[in-house]
Amino acid sequence: MKRIFPILILAYVAYLVFTTSCANPGMPSGGDKDTIPPVVIKTEPGFNARMFQESEIRLTFNEFVITDELREALVVSPPLKKRPLIRSKSKTLIIDLGDDLRENTTYSLDFKDAIKDNNEKNPLEDFRFSFSTGADFDSLMIGGYVKNAQNLEPVEGALVMLHSLHEIDAFKDSIPDYIAKTDEEGFYIISNIAPGTYRLYAVLDADNSLTYNQELEQIAFVDSLIIPQDLNLPGYDTETNPEDTVSVSTKQKDALETPFFLMLFEEESFSQYLDNNKRDQANMLNLYFSESLSDSFQVELLQPEPSKEPWSYIEYNKTRDSLMIWLTDTVLSQQDTILMAIQYQVADSLNNLVMRHDTLDFFYKKPESTNNRRRRKKDDDKPEPIPHITFKNNLKGQGYDVYRNIVLETPEPLERFNWDAIQLVQQVDTLEETVEFEMWQDSLSKRKFYIHHPWEFEQTYRLKVDSAAAYNYSGHPSNEINQKFTIQEESHYAKIILAIGGLNEPGIVQLLDNSDEEKVLQEIRIKGDGEIEFPFLEPDKYKIRLVFDRNDNGKWDTGNLDEGLQPERVMYYSKILKLRSNFEVKEGWVLPMVQYEKELIDENKEKAKKKQSQRSGRRNF
Template sequence: MKLKGKLPFLIIAMLAWIVIISSCANIGMPAGGPRDSVPPVLLETSPEYRALNFNKDAIRFTFNEYLQTDKISEELVISPPLEKRPIIKTKSKTLIIEFNEDLKDSVTYSLDFKNSIVDNNEKNPLENLRFSFSTGPEYDSLRVAGRVINAFNLEPNEEGSLLVLHSNLHDSAVFRVRPDYIAKTDEEGLFMIDNIASGTYKLFAINDMNNDLMYNEGAEEIAFLDTLVIPEAHFHAEADTMVSGVDSMLVMGHTHFSPEPFYMRYLMEDIFEQYVESTERESRNKFLFLFNESIADTFSVNLINHEAEDWQLFEYGTKKDSVLMWITDTMVSRYDSLYMQLAYTQLDSAGQPYIKNDTVLMHYADPKEEPEKKNRRRGREDEEEEPKPEPIPQFTWKTDIPSTMELNGMIRFVSPQPVDTFNTSMVRMYLTEDTLKTPLPVTVQEDASQYRSYSIRYDWEPITGYTLEIDSAASVNIYGITSKAYSKGFKTREEDYYGSLEFNFTNVTMPMVVQILKNNDDEEVLRQKTFAENGTVLFEYLAPEKYKVKVIYDANGNGKWDAGSFQDKIQPERVAYVQEVIKLRSNWSESHSWDLTPDPMFSKNIRDIEEEERKRKEALEKQQKEEEEQRNNSMLRPGSSGSGGFQRR
């Protein structure tokens, strides 16, 4: 049979084969290919890496795929720094860095791309690409490395830090001179300045807010070293004793770079520059003045166009940078507008103090009564045959007494206005169940940390009800207004609710502050104690929660953390943390030993072991669930040989 006669049979056979194949195929949508997760591959550079005598105006990097350049212009760091930003562009799969200025002669340049080189499709980053070349016959290869963190909480700067290396050793260089070399930290605060020439340098870190590569005192943070930096490199030869069968031994080795990594801590220089931030007249007799610096003992206010004596009373905020002024003379407070002259200490350009005067207008208008309320009030007055006498004004104590009092809790009550007299004998506390109301021996103390505030501390009994009473007219404020009667009942918590933390400190060489912190990013201080020698410190009556613990190396013994001073070459006071979140349970006591030998690396890696275990279990359960779903899907898939599967024939 000729081919022409065989064609019908061949066509029928092919159709039958297609039907058989399609009948046995699995039913389902075609699956997509795997996601591209491979970063770009660098194929070629022009010039070559570590090239000498470079004299071109651009460098080129050829990759195996197309790139996105958005991040490159933001993250690329060129050292030594250029006066003008280079032009960054691509041509096909080649990245071009085009210089806008002549490069310095006989200088080694380094380009740190960080993770800015990403492919065009999936944005896979090529991590930590660095490139360098020399414009002269020699290649500089020295380096300086380290880490920069916040001195107060040992966290890296979120925006990154700029490292500047100066061969000019004058103290003013960081303010006025562009640096010789620069680098930027990564997300962990780590940095490396490489391709440095031999010499002696000063190293600084600044959060360069205005991108001028210089330190702006009082507006930017700075970290500095107490020593000069002299980078060196030494080759250490090592004989390979494993090599056999040759007459001479193979000599290998490594290059050791010095100095060792630096660990630097940011501080914000406290530059005294006094000015008024804001003023407000909150009521006819209450004024608020906010300053950017402490104003205590240097502040005065004089009236303009009015005569008065002993017409004011000042209250300063806890930081002494805010002042509440109360007008005690009603003849002055009745004026809607008051011109005042504020006088306070300022420093001149030579740093010498002088009295600065500011004139301000303080205005106040009484709130207008709504027409509807005004008409209703007049209607009620018309209906009454005899008007009722106005009630005698009294002020109300402000308190923060909870319904459940902690066993180490304190009662505080505050007057809304300055107090003239307070008869504390009219304050009584007794057991709620005591029908005779026998007074308990309590003492009312004026709180020095808060104006117009009074407190009561007491050795509370667990699960016991108490009642606090303050008689009417126990206090009289500066306007002759008496206090209202006050009564509040509360109950203390059971003792088994609390836990306690004990720390056994060793190698204590200076005054210290230990703080119990909330387990959050703000690290709010809940409790703190001071100590100055080896021994134990106990925190009792702690709620069953998670805590962080921090110590301050209080070098000046003032009971708080101090930021240091670049002007005075004083480093920030050290801090350290317990490297674990402490979970305290009810009716439980924990004891921790803590060696306070200073950590040169200022480590902070606080682990929440319970949270880590929870995430581990969740990940394991998720994996097991996914594997189970895959097994079930495989069994139900047509053509599967597993139990319960089916095939289409």
């Protein structure tokens, strides 16, 4: 018995090890992921119901739904005086529209993609619901796209409005008859419209007023009156399965025969005011304005009295909405407080230009020295080192661009500058030979100077500027410049040759970098058809944009609602050009009159097809 007992224990332990090691410690998979959106199984009233006299809409789904985004996304057209109240009860969504529904009116509720199931957040996409408070059911509709007028990017969240009032002022002070909001593709659709003619507008409604009442709001409008299309939309295809589940699909984008494109722009406005003024440096006063300053801007020094004339130099930025007043009077710059009067143009309540007078107080306190160490006695007799000024420049040792001018810039204005102290030499074999160059001062900033020379590829040059060639108003001399640099090799660059046809008005062809900012790298003004070149390009990707410059002023101009003036049109070349070093690209760009809108239509149809394909893929999973 004593021998059998240990054998039984060992057998039991072996059994435990064997059975536990065979167990699967992982969690059960739970099956495939749910990708099916909520399904509407019942509505009160029914789809496209007539003679609806209640205020609550009830939508019952086959599962629990979340509505966190619905309060912002839901668009009711015609618009209501107050926002609907939204709540859930079990699997039923309840929308209380209030008591201001109009008689004999067809209403459309656009839920966008805001209704989602509670588990996987699958959205019920492009869901719309409509009903009528009378015996008739309006089924006319319009749709299209809202684009940014400058870059043709789709504008999401723009409010699109239909007005039965045909006066322009209706957009500014009247509630629209019908509204819609654009999706991420800039697409909008207004359905259930009554017969008639309408004005069509769009606005980025900053204050949710349903009107255009702020200068900084971006707007768009269609020139002519709009007649809605008779496509029997919203046109829901509804069918009921044995379980009474209602499935809904819309024909929205495919049914549009004539999409209306709205080009969003911001009108020019003039609201001038002094935004800020400061004195961070003893000899420099900064002023910042909301708008560009006219030539009528004036400055008057009140206190203290200057010791010499002129006592200042004014330097504007490129847009003339900020400026630096340099104090060239050194006695004046040493004063702690400076009192000054300025005059500039502003718009009064009638939008007339008048002069405004402001008195400004500038204070500056010299910072205390952080060096508290005592000077040694043997250093007491040594003179203080003379401060120097240093020129900044845009040179680099290798690969300096062949088309670039040398830029010299000082930190503050110069009282004098001896240009004869500048020398440019070219290295020829082992020797350096002096070469001629042109030099001029910037028209906006007297602190900036340009040096031009027809550089030769792969050649080495040296810029020499003697020390003390320039002095500032405090009498401080400039440091020496002795910098060697080599011009980029010709094979590094690429070139674009573009032949444009079909252009019968002035235009501006812009070469853009391939980024969201679309920085303008080069631009060429043209009068019509022809061939243009963009030379000396870095190996990179580029976009090309054409501005139809109707007034031939060399820049893109915005629109004006009161004058019925649309913003100037822009068009993008269909390709993004990828360039390599020592590479020349030749492209032809034909501009038929209908191509502008056709490109936009084709682009958005392609996006819609892709999105529909993605939806089908998810639902057939």
